[in-house]
Amino acid sequence: MKQNYVILTVFILGICLSLMFTFHFFLRTLDIEAPTAAGENLPEADYHFVLIVQEAESKYLLELFEGAQDAARERGATIEYWGTKQTNIEDHIKLIEMAIAAKVDGILTQGLSNEFEAVINKALVKQIPVIMVDSDLDDNDDLPYVGTDNYHAGYELGSAVLTETEGETKIGIVTGSILANNLNKRIQGFLEAISEDDRMEVVSIESSNLSKIQGAEKTYQMLKNHPDISIFFGTSALDSLGISEGIKKMNAARQIRVYAFDDLEETVALLKAGEIHAIMKQEPYEMGYTGVHSLIALIQGNDIMKDFYTPAAIIKKEDVEK
Amino acid sequence: MKSSKRLTMPIRKKFTLYFIVFFFILISLSLFSNFNYNQTVHQYNHIQERFFLLNDVSQKSTKTYEAMDVFLNKQLATDYEQYRNSRQALVEAKDLLKEKFQNEHNYTSTKNYLSMIDSLLEESDTAIAAFLADDLEVYSSRQKEAFMLIGFIQDQTLSLLNDDLSMFQTYYDAINERNDYMQLTLISMTATALVSGLFITYLFSNSITAPIYQLTETARQVSAGELDGPKLPESNDEIGFLAQTFNKMRIDLANNVRQLKEKSEQEKLLKEMELKSLQSQINPHFLFNTLNTISKCALIDGSEKIYKLINSLSKMLRYNLGSMDKPVTLSDEINVVQDYFYIQKTRFESRVRFVVNISKECLSLKIPVLTLQPLVENAFIHGIEPYEQQGLIEIEGYTEDQFIVLNIRDNGIGMDFQTKQRILNKSYHTSPNITANASGHSTGLGLTNVLKRLELFYHFQHRVTIDSEAGKGTMIQLMLPKHSEEEGSYV
The missing domain is CATH 1.20.120.1730 (Four Helix Bundle (Hemerythrin (Met), subunit A))
Known part of the structure; x- marks a missing residue:
């Protein structure tokens, strides 16, 4: 009889155990997330915008998109982030064309080149508002612009160089792209500022093609040709990195000061290390945020300012160490 | 289970x-x-x-x-x-x-x-x-x-x-x-x-x-002779039917075995009786011859009384030592009792009186041998011998419905209730101890033996009643079935 009970217990345990397993695995089979069926949970947004940028993976532009996204979320709109991998005017235009074909409610784009004018006009004809962010078109008289006053920022940096140097000073400039309007304006402002004193001389302006390696190469060559350069000015985010690498390669004994644009993590680290002297810090988040709000204002028929300048300020080692 | x-x-x-x-x-x-x-x-x-x-x-x-x-x-x-x-x-x-x-x-x-x-x-x-x-x-x-x-x-x-x-x-x-x-x-x-x-x-x-x-398991027990184990559970299915049948079979078997045991007990009793009678056959031919010689001598010497006495004794002994396994008729029993009584009469002379009053149709009744004589002897020994006055022993026989009633009555000292109960209980529940009651005066068979044999012969109980009171005599009543000759046999 005792053995009987042992066998019964074993059987009942076995049945319970296997039932538990069955149940457990069965629950696991139910626990599968099917993709939402078509037509379900469709996000209803009032407006559908597109932000078109020149370099989709750039941190700076991603921050800009973040600002735009936050603004869109506040206003119940959706915003897409489109961009070429590297600056490519032709593809950029194609993206704007696509946005027009997709009948979006508004376009935010960098005004990289005046070749954009035709396609922007096409958008305006189709009653799609376009706002320039970060960089403006040349001689832009009627399209709204949200971003740093690039001329002014360049001018500020130039003034800083002027006050922080004494005597004959040779200057080298590395710019991301010779074609980019925003960079050119920075150079214009910079040149304007230093032209006030004739002890300043810009010995060379070279393009890095928005590449750190090319920036380093150009710096190296510049220093080779003009060993007496004591000031470098990098107009776009990656230029300052290239410059400081080029200087390191040259192993110059002299103190060379680097004036940079944009506070990338690496740039700030170099600033802390003393390899970069000053950074012109822009506010891309501000640009995106204000850009979206301006688009909505335009659609709703409100008047907006032609130019909305977001703040930009010089930061130095002391500022980041605080 | x-x-x-x-x-x-x-x-x-x-x-x-x-x-x-x-x-x-x-x-x-x-x-x-x-x-x-x-x-x-x-x-x-x-x-x-x-x-x-x-x-x-x-x-x-x-x-x-x-x-x-x-x-x-x-x-x-x-x-x-x-x-x-x-x-x-x-x-x-x-x-x-x-x-x-x-x-x-x-x-x-x-x-x-x-x-x-x-x-x-x-x-x-x-x-x-x-x-x-x-x-x-x-x-x-x-x-x-x-x-x-x-x-x-x-x-x-x-x-x-x-x-x-x-x-x-x-x-x-x-x-x-x-x-x-x-x-x-x-x-x-x-x-x-x-x-x-x-x-x-x-x-x-x-x-x-x-x-x-x-x-x-139960079948194994039964085959080993254990008939009184616990009953098998009788479920509703086909096996349950088997169990039910098996249970019934076992009960029947137990009953049969019990009956068989009873029968063998009867035989045992009979054997004991035969043994007893054999014990008393101490060279019976010599005894008979000697008794005959004595009786003839007494007749030649003119002592008719002695001749008769010895003759009665001889007849009684012959009857007692005769065939034990056949029932005899009531009249045979009465004759033996008459002989016994003649002997006792000689001993007690006029102090005792003996009356036989039996209707004719009762005489052919078959009863076991030596039924009546031990009872009469019992009445003599226990009832009359210690009784100092005129004794009377009466045998009465008549028919009543399907039974023949035999009364053996004496007017002796009687017996108390305990004795009466002891005798009855002994006859019913214990195997008779033949020698226990024998005293020097008895011919050998005790009252209980008679009662037990009657019980086995007729397969009945409580057909014997003893009516007695101390000082007022005793009456033993036997109720025997009329047609006992068909069923009654020792073997």
Whole structure:
């Protein structure tokens, strides 16, 4: 009889155990997330915008998109982030064309080149508002612009160089792209500022093609040709990195000061290390945020300012160490 | 056993139930796996259907553009018709896409895609309208525009496909994972089915074999002679019937054995009596011859009294030592009693009186040998001998209904209640101790022996009553069945 009970217990345990397993695995089979069926949970947004940028993976532009996204979320709109991998005017235009074909409610784009004018006009004809962010078109008289006053920022940096140097000073400039309007304006402002004193001389302006390696190469060559350069000015985010690498390669004994644009993590680290002297810090988040709000204002028929300048300020080692 | 009591249904029903349960488990297993298979196939189809939809729209856009191009080039009415048809097909496919493809994750990109198709439709319509209005400049620019849109649509188709693929990559992985779990579920279900099948089989075989085992065990006991074990449980099934029959058989067997034992006891008693009689046959021929010689001598010497006395003694002895295994008639018994009485009469002379009063029809009654004489002797020894006055012993016989009643009455000292009870109880419940009551005066057989033999001979009890009171005499009454000659026999 005792053995009987042992066998019964074993059987009942076995049945319970296997039932538990069955149940457990069965629950696991139910626990599968099917993709939402078509037509379900469709996000209803009032407006559908597109932000078109020149370099989709750039941190700076991603921050800009973040600002735009936050603004869109506040206003119940959706915003897409489109961009070429590297600056490519032709593809950029194609993206704007696509946005027009997709009948979006508004376009935010960098005004990289005046070749954009035709396609922007096409958008305006189709009653799609376009706002320039970060960089403006040349001689832009009627399209709204949200971003740093690039001329002014360049001018500020130039003034800083002027006050922080004494005597004959040779200057080298590395710019991301010779074609980019925003960079050119920075150079214009910079040149304007230093032209006030004739002890300043810009010995060379070279393009890095928005590449750190090319920036380093150009710096190296510049220093080779003009060993007496004591000031470098990098107009776009990656230029300052290239410059400081080029200087390191040259192993110059002299103190060379680097004036940079944009506070990338690496740039700030170099600033802390003393390899970069000053950074012109822009506010891309501000640009995106204000850009979206301006688009909505335009659609709703409100008047907006032609130019909305977001703040930009010089930061130095002391500022980041605080 | 508990379980056999709980599962008291016929084996046939048990079989049926068992198979129903088993088939149910098997069927549910196969249904489940079939359901799984269908679901998986459905999910794969669902994914594919989306791709087909997308491809369909893309192809129809191209076709619409081509139809427009052909019409603009060839300017045939049939080509226009072709364009209208393609356009209609595209609109339908587009609506279907919107309905079946657009979801939470690809809402915006699908919306863009649909808008691009709308743009294409608008541009091509405008191109054709401009062509029909001979507005050459507009229609060629629109056609160009439409061509660009076709490029966008194809790009967007690819990007949507890519998105869908990467979206469904996770889903596909999930489906595969789910299938793995399904497999595990199936394995566990199979294990459950196996274990419960074994369990049911175990219970089932137990409920059949346990009673059989019990039956075997009990049969072994019975064959070893243990007839009074516990009863087998009688369940409702076929085995229960066997158990029931077996129980009855065992009870009957026990009854038979008891009867057999009783019979052998009778024989034992008879043997003891024979032994006793043999003990008293101390050279009986010599004794008889001597007694005859003495009686003849007494007759020659003229002593008739002695002759008669010795003759009576001789007859009595012969009767006593005669055949023991045959019943005799009542009249034979009376004769022996008369002889015995004659002897006693000589001894007690006129102090005792003997009366026999028996109706004629009673005389032929068959009774066991030496029934009456020991009773009369008992009356003498215990009733009259210690009694100092005129004694009377009376034998009365008459018929009453189916019985013949024999009364042996004396007027002696009687006996008290305890003695009476002792005698009766002894005769009924213990085997008679023949020598116990023998005293020097008796011929040998005690009262209890007589009563016991009567009981065995007639198979009755309590047909003997003793009516006695101290100082007032004793009456022993025997009620014997009239037709005892048919049933009554010692052997």
